[in-house]
Structures are given as C-alpha cells and as structure tokens.
Amino acid sequence: MKALIVDDDSTLRLTVRSVLESKGFQVLEAEDGQMAVDMVQKIPDIGIAILDVNMPRLSGIDALSKIKEINPSIFCIVATAYSNMNDAIRAIRCGAFDYLQKPVEPERLLKLLSNATEASNMVVEASYTSPQLQFDEGRAIVGTSGSLKKVFDVMYRLAKVDTSVLIRGESGTGKELVARALHHNSHRKNGPFVAVNCAAIPESLIESELFGHEKGAFTGADKRKIGKFQMAEGGTIFLDEIGDISPATQVKLLRVLQEKCITLVGSNVETKIDVRIVAATHKPLEKMVDENQFRSDLFFRLNVLPIVLPPLRDRKEDIPALTNYLIKKFNKLHKRKIEGVEHSAINALVQYSWPGNIRELENTMERAFIMESTAHICLSSLPDNIVNVTEADLLNF
Ligand SMILES: Nc1ncnc2c1ncn2[C@@H]1O[C@H](COP(=O)(O)OP(=O)(O)OP(=O)(O)O)[C@@H](O)[C@H]1O
Numbered sequence: 097m098k099a100l101i102v103d104d105d106s107t108l109r110l111t112v113r114s115v116l117e118s119k120g121f122q123v124l125e126a127e128d129g130q131m132a133v134d135m136v137q138k139i140p141d142i143g144i145a146i147l148d149v150n151m152p153r154l155s156g157i158d159a160l161s162k163i164k165e166i167n168p169s170i171f172c173i174v175a176t177a178y179s180n181m182n183d184a185i186r187a188i189r190c191g192a193f194d195y196l197q198k199p200v201e202p203e204r205l206l207k208l209l210s211n212a213t214e215a216s217n218m219v220v221e222a223s224y225t226s227p228q229l230q231f232d233e234g235r236a237i238v239g240t241s242g243s244l245k246k247v248f249d250v251m252y253r254l255a256k257v258d259t260s261v262l263i264r265g266e267s268g269t270g271k272e273l274v275a276r277a278l279h280h281n282s283h284r285k286n287g288p289f290v291a292v293n294c295a296a297i298p299e300s301l302i303e304s305e306l307f308g309h310e311k312g313a314f315t316g317a318d319k320r321k322i323g324k325f326q327m328a329e330g331g332t333i334f335l336d337e338i339g340d341i342s343p344a345t346q347v348k349l350l351r352v353l354q355e356k357c358i359t360l361v362g363s364n365v366e367t368k369i370d371v372r373i374v375a376a377t378h379k380p381l382e383k384m385v386d387e388n389q390f391r392s393d394l395f396f397r398l399n400v401l402p403i404v405l406p407p408l409r410d411r412k413e414d415i416p417a418l419t420n421y422l423i424k425k426f427n428k429l430h431k432r433k434i435e436g437v438e439h440s441a442i443n444a445l446v447q448y449s450w451p452g453n454i455r456e457l458e459n460t461m462e463r464a465f466i467m468e469s470t471a472h473i474c475l476s477s478l479p480d481n482i483v484n485v486t487e488a489d490l491l492n493f
C-alpha cells in the first residue's frame with residue numbers, strides 16, 4: 097500500500113518514513129499541503145496520508161478536506177501539537193481517521209496504522225449471510241460476529257424441525273427478521289406467515305383475534321370470525337411481545353401448544369390446527385415467572401431452545417457490514433448513489449452504543465441519506481448525539 101507523508105520538516109518525514117517502511121509501505125513525501133493535494137490528484141492508489149497541521153501554502157486541515165474530496169477512501173492521520181486538541185477535533189470533523197500527537201511516537205503510529213488497515217479491510221465488504229440459510233428477496237441477516245454465527249447455527253437446526261421457538265433480544269435486534277427466516281427455511285415456507293403483535297391488541301379482544309369467535313359469542317360478534325391461528329394453517333404464527341399476554345390467555349396458549357387444537361370463542365368444539373408457533377419477547381421472562389406474571393409451564397415449553405439475539409453494542413464488528421448493507425438498500429429505495437461512509441463517520445458509528453440496536457442504525461442511516469449531499473456519508477450528516485461520543489472520547493484521551 098502507498099503511504100504519503102506530508103510535513104515541512106524533513107527530519108520528521110524521515111522518522112515517519114522509517115516506521116512506515118518497516119511495515120512494508122511504499123512511502124511518498126510532500127513538503128506542504130498543496131503538494132500533497134497535487135500528488136493525491138495524480139496518484140490514484142494512495143491508501144494512507146499522515147499530515148502535519150502547520151505548513152506553508154496549505155495547512156494540514158485544509159489539505160485533508162481537499163484530499164477527502166478527491167479520494168474519500170484515503171485514511172488520513174493528522175499529527176497535532178501536544179496542546180492543541182481543537183486541531184484534533186477539527187481534523188476528525190474533516191474526515192481524518194485519527195490523530196497523532198507530536199512528537200510522533202513510533203508505537204502509537206504503528207497502532208494507528210494497524211487500526212487503519214483493519215478498518216479498510218472491514219469497509220471493503222464484510223456482508224455475511226449464512227451459507228446454510230436461505231432468505232427472501234431483499235432480506236438478509238447481516239453480520240459476521242461470533243455471537244451472530246452462533247445464532248445462525250441454532251437457527252439452522254431449528255429451521256428443520258417443527259418445534260415451537262422463543263426468540264429473545266432487545267428491541268430492534270432483529271427478532272421479526274429471524275422469525276421470518278425460520279419460516280422461510282422450514283418445510284412450511286409455502287404456507288402463510290402470520291404475525292401478531294400481542295402488545296397491540298386490547299386484552300378483551302386478544303382471544304377472539306387469536307382463536308376466532310362464533311357468531312353471537314359476545315356483543316358485536318355478528319359474524320363468525322376466523323382467528324390468526326386458523327389463518328396460519330400449514331404455516332407459522334409469529335406471536336410478537338408474548339411477555340405482554342395476560343395469564344388467562346397464557347393458559348389457552350399452553351393448551352394450543354400441548355393439544356395442537358384451538359377452540360373458537362363462544363364454541364365448545366375443538367378444531368385441529370397445523371401451525372408452528374414462533375414467539376418473541378424483549379422482556380425478562382424468568383423474572384416474570386418468579387413474580388407470577390408469566391406461567392412457568394408455558395415458559396419452559398417455549399424456551400426449550402431459545403434464540404438469543406445479542407444487542408448491537410456487543411457485536412460492534414458487524415457495524416461496517418450492516419452499514420454497507422443499509423447503504424445498498426437505501427440507494428435502491430431513494431434512488432441515490434451513495435458510495436460509502438467516511439472513516440470518521442464509521443468511527444463515530446462504531447463508538448456509539450445503539451440502545452435502539454439495528455432499528456436505530458437503520459433510522460440513522462436513512463436520516464443521513466436525506467442530509468447528505470456528497471457521495472459519502474460524512475460525520476456532519478449524523479445526529480449530534482452520535483457525533484458527540486467521538487468528541488467526548490477525544491477530549492478524555
Ligand atoms: N442482522 C441484521 N441484518 C440486516 N438487517 C437487520 C438485522 N437485524 C435487524 N435488521 C433490521 O432491523 C430492523 C429491526 O428488526 P426487527 O423488526 O426484526 O427487530 P425486533 O427485534 O423485532 O424489534 P422490536 O422489538 O422493536 O419489534 C428491521 O428493519 C430489520 O430488517
């Protein structure tokens with residue numbers, strides 16, 4: 097890889113050159129910002145640039161902005177004077193990958209170089225979909241982290257059997273996505289997939305929604321109605337937010353699981369059904385069992401082999417791949433041609449803790465698409481609360 101050293105002090109260039117050459121970089125030198133910009137314009141395959149701040153003709157920060165405009169994939173590292181944190185912050189804002197304090201310590205430089213190389217490998221393309229699982233058009237479960245691979249493994253085993261499944265995970269971690277993938281990879285894939293959000297249905301209606309009702313079963317029941325279970329016949333029913341159903345409905349569900357039949361509200365005839373139950377919750381069901389809010393027999397029946405989706409903050413290595421995936425998706429949706437994410441913006445995305453998980457990342461990227469006018473998502477298109485993490489971390493450094 098080619099690396100460009102930009103400094104007006106030739107002794108300093110020499111120090112940095114020896115570190116870079118020891119790592120096998122092919123080194124180029126520029127004496128000021130303008131010369132660096134001219135070189136980037138002529139030489140297409142520079143991978144890294146290390147820039148001093150105070151230089152004649154064009155400062156390091158101004159050169160950085162121009163370099164990123166010409167070739168956004170160059171990783172820029174800015175060397176700042178020890179006391180000048182403002183320069184570091186400005187540099188990061190202009191798209192620097194990171195900053196170094198002067199005098200340059202070879203060890204810190206080596207660390208930054210290895211970070212930059214690692215990041216450039218991640219940004220290339222890291223989208224992983226399990227070789228064993230099939231997905232519907234336009235849907236994928238993206239990620240290569242160890243914890244997600246474990247999920248793929250359990251999913252693969254569960255897809256081929258017909259047992260009920262409980263999917264657990266915080267809000268926005270992909271529970272519904274996984275439920276659909278289970279259905280799609282099972283022998284039921286040509287049958288219906290019926291999703292029911294248990295938390296959204298009023299308690300008084302939930303039984304009739306799930307099991308249906310006979311004509312005249314209650315005031316207002318002027319027709320016989322088919323419930324979601326019968327609609328899902330031959331397929332999968334997805335009971336989302338199962339932690340929100342009342343104890344009375346829990347009893348009925350347990351019976352469905354045990355007997356594989358339902359009874360319409362207002363009837364005493366049992367109807368056989370052939371439906372696989374996939375349930376999901378973000379609630380601590382064990383605790384709810386302890387507090388008698390959730391039936392232990394139903395819990396154990398559902399929780400035989402749970403799928404636990406890790407929060408995004410515990411698998412940050414998936415963020416670059418997810419971001420690339422979302423860029424492709426939103427390019428299609430918004431008819432844009434965004435090419436990627438600036439390294440400083442990727443840094444910010446990786447440092448943020450994502451309490452809303454992938455759904456929040458998705459919303460953030462869509463907002464950035466609307467804000468962004470260049471071909472790359474920059475730091476300035478990200479919301480303040482995400483950008484500020486980087487600045488705070490910088491100042492604590
Ligand atoms: N690994 C992933 N790869 C790609 N997209 C994902 C992934 N995980 C989640 N998503 C996307 O993130 C969004 C949220 O996922 P989903 O609705 O499945 O989460 P959830 O756990 O059901 O959330 P909630 O608890 O808020 O209902 C969806 O648009 C989904 O497609």
Ligand SMILES: [Mg+2]
Pocket residue numbers: 271272336
């Ligand atoms: Mg959901």
